[in-house]
Amino acid sequence: MSVRRVIDLLRSGEPKQAATVKGWVRTKRELKDFAFLEINDGSSLQGLQVVLDHSLPDYANLLRGLTTGASVSIEGVLVASQGNKQRIELQAQTLEVWGQCDSETYPLQKKRHSFEFLRTMAHLRSRTNTLGSVFRVRNTCSQAIHQFFQERDFLWVHTPIITGSDCEGAGEQLAVTHFDPRKVPLTETGEIDYGQDFFGKPTYLTVSGQLEAEAMALAFSNVYTFGPTFRAENSNTSRHLAEFWMVEPEMAFCNLQGDMDLAEAFLKHIFKTVLEACPEDMAFFNLRIDKTVLETAEQIVTQEFERITYGDAIATLEKAKHPFEYPVEWGLDLQSEHERYLCEELFKKPVIVTDYPKEIKAFYMRLNDDGKTVAAMDVLVPKLGEIIGGAQREERLDILEQRILAQGLSLEDYWWYLDLRRYGTVPHAGFGLGFERLVQFITGMANIRDVIPFPRTPLNAEF
RNA sequence: UCCUCGGUAGCUCAGUGGUAGAGCGGUCGGCUGUUAACCGAUUGGUCGUAGGUUCGAAUCCUACCCGGGGAGCCA
Structure with a gap:
């Protein structure tokens, strides 16, 4: 059974094909006798809708672990969707939760968040x-x-x-140094002795590659x-x-x-x-x-x-x-x-x-x-x-x-x-x-x- | 760095001197193929931090921290 990306399934998946999808649960909608999951693996905006029937083994326990954010691997068969928001969906046969996601503490809700809030969790906001x-x-x-x-x-x-050049002509530069800030060596006149630093001179993070690009252009014409x-x-x-x-x-x-x-x-x-x-x-x-x-x-x-x-x-x-x-x-x-x-x-x-x-x-x-x-x-x-x-x-x-x-x-x-x-x-x-x-x-x-x-x-x- | 607005529940916000609130989320229950699902119940707080004024401060004052928007600098 082939593992396929969600975007591939949405574009070219056909009914009756067996498929395995791996990704993260975006939402779960439970009804009386079955449930819908939306699985997203980053390959597209739209997720894959997965249908879980209550006849699946250990159904009740399974559903409890399928919280927003949990990572899963789902094997099943593609079927034409009865809903009108997606062409195809996956009827689940076996399902594995790789990593649970505690819904009491997971900060991402199903609803919209402000970008200011999401910036405080750059590791999750993607x-x-x-x-x-x-x-x-x-x-x-x-x-x-x-x-x-x-x-x-x-x-x-x-x-x-x-760069060793502190004058690339485009704004303040961040210094690069290997000095211990508590013990910066000084010269006899009290200046910082950059001769003892890693590069033997003051160095900075680049503010532009232009001057070096010009040098390369004068060898390769277009760079x-x-x-x-x-x-x-x-x-x-x-x-x-x-x-x-x-x-x-x-x-x-x-x-x-x-x-x-x-x-x-x-x-x-x-x-x-x-x-x-x-x-x-x-x-x-x-x-x-x-x-x-x-x-x-x-x-x-x-x-x-x-x-x-x-x-x-x-x-x-x-x-x-x-x-x-x-x-x-x-x-x-x-x-x-x-x-x-x-x-x-x-x-x-x-x-x-x-x-x-x-x-x-x-x-x-x-x-x-x-x-x-x-x-x-x-x-x-x-x-x-x-x-x-x-x-x-x-x-x-x-x-x-x-x-x-x-x-x-x-x-x-x-x-x-x-x-x-x-x-x-x-x-x-x-x-x-x-x-x-x-x-x-x-x-x-x-x-x-x-x-x-x-x-x-x-x-x-x-x- | 400057101007300006803001910081109250997990999130978005209301509360402007007298018992801390709503919606959403979460949890539990219900439900006819749902898709921002829906219906019901429930949970949830050092009101940014530190001082001050007051009988009493989320609310007024001071300082600081952090965030948004605008400006400068620039890409």
Whole structure:
């Protein structure tokens, strides 16, 4: 008798077939002479309905052990369901409880729980409908990302998680040390003597693999990273994590135009893949989480993104009859409210804003011919704001050196990054995508802590 | 980090100075193929923590802790 996943049985199981299913009890509905179980094994949102007849040996005792959350193995025969909520169901013949689940103390009820409550039990919450759907969609997103790049001959490169560079230009870093915090060695002048630490110098968790990805792109032409990233910012919002996953493609012989084209094709591919692979989960999000996710996904796949320069965006915002809390003025960064106005009210779709003033962007972004702006691009989406940030990189050694110095940074810290411009430099471009923000955007989940299994945020590393 | 709202039963919440409540869940019983099952009964509390005011505090005051939403920073 073959063991089959629930999704397989729901899709292709036929009456009279023998089948064994293994999973966890979601609900039990008892009637006088028989009972229904719903078994879920994580393979799909819908569970398999199992019918237990009172003629089963030791029926009364059996039912007592079949509580919500218990793990079971059930052998039986598939039959056409008399109910209208499922095509097929399993008539149980033998049943084994692997692990009991005390219903007095098991925290997950059959009814809906708040996401705040579920966050206090990250080890159990994946057994709920919503988190189950989230993590299946998250998996499909991962797969779609690799597929997109691999089909285009991009090399997946593994950039370091521990970095010796404390100046990657993207926020506070978490220190990595092997020192005993009670006995940190000091130099004669009273400074911390990092020469005695594990790596012989200060080290940190990476905030971006971009600089290393650029090095790899200058050998392999097209590469991408997909890995964890860390930020020690004390950000307490529904869109920030201290540990998150980032996707960073980097392309040699590419300009800003090519960068934007790639970003748009990339998002379209992921949405298309999720719509095809996870229709049940997406329908669930549309019904229970956010009634616009399907419409939004269809728009992403079919519509061209709006493209607008920062200068035009500022001019548009200045003319808008919309009250803004923060000032709109050339040279100031766009605030959340401005970004939301552009993509939620004005264009009603994703917007790519390009060519920002050089003062508000990173040193490595390529200086435009006007000398005032850089070849940067941000992809803004409704509700979330910035989901992708990218740029054509500055490939000219002299200008890059000026930009590093102008931002108060030191050339020595970037010696190897500058070498890339000394030896065979080429125009190149890339972008970074916050993976959890992508999953948030696709699923409509309001809080980023609910789209990663074990979220890391300030004061939260329990699991 | 700032602003703001909140913390009362396992969960979601009501109670705003005078005996601690409801719905759901759990348990027990009933029931015609149920599917957020249904019907009946029942169980369940250091009111976030520590001080203070008061004859009396879940309720008023102070501090702290934790959570939600918004902002900044960003992805």
